Amino acid sequence: MRNRILIVLFLLVTFSSCSCNPENIAKFAFKGMEAMMGEGFMPSEEIRRLGNFQGMNVNLSKSTTDDETISTIFLKLQNGDPLILGNQPEVLARKCAELYLRDFENAEDYQQITVQFIQTDPTNPENVAMQEYMFDTKDF
Template sequence: MKTIRLQAITFLMAIFFLSSCSCQPEDILKIAFKGMEKMVGDGFVPSDEIRALGDFQGTSVNLKRTNDESIIILKLENGDPKLLGEYPEVLARKCAEIYLRDFENSENYEKIVVQFIQTDPFNPDNFAMQEHEFQTKDFLETTNLKPL
């Protein structure tokens, strides 16, 4: 019973602290992402450099491990179509290169999949996706990764 009471008090104190904090919501998210990076590895969250390459409005990463393979899935959402250009595979390769360079645990993965996702602003259920897959070993020389 004491544990539940202690958890409730801790929860109420956290709500009080966050509601009285003069911090910006972005600052709180940055702190949360820093904590996540400490657990997963530095560079897990895609950098502003990647976001700027295609003027992407959203980015996310999924790490997938099975018995057979290990994959990084880099999702880049609602980029500027002009920046995606006629050769999106070139942009995808550059994004993969930068991500693998920055993510300290990238050598633990065999593949990286870069997904460009464009959503319809009037109907979010409508979307288009391009997917580009690369072997991380292809980036060993350019990003100073160690082989698996």
């Protein structure tokens, strides 16, 4: 009985201290994700600043057809500054792809990178616009 009380107290102290610092939990989760997926998996703040993006997300995909395997990185950049995106978005997409591939240590395992600019309407979140640009990783 005494051991159970000590375990409960330990867990209570551990979880209550974590709730005060959610940033530390997020950093720990990101480090664990990068350790598993490779250094630089999470997009850098440099990419966020390029378009003043509010959200960033990465998905990795490998699809197999009859004769070949195509591996793609999907870099999703959400709610960027419309003034920056409106002025040559394909140039911005290429720069974001270049920065991501530079930082991601396992980039050579992928053949393509697709950069998606996703804009949502703040008054109606179901109203979404997306621009998509695809590049071969060997071009960088």
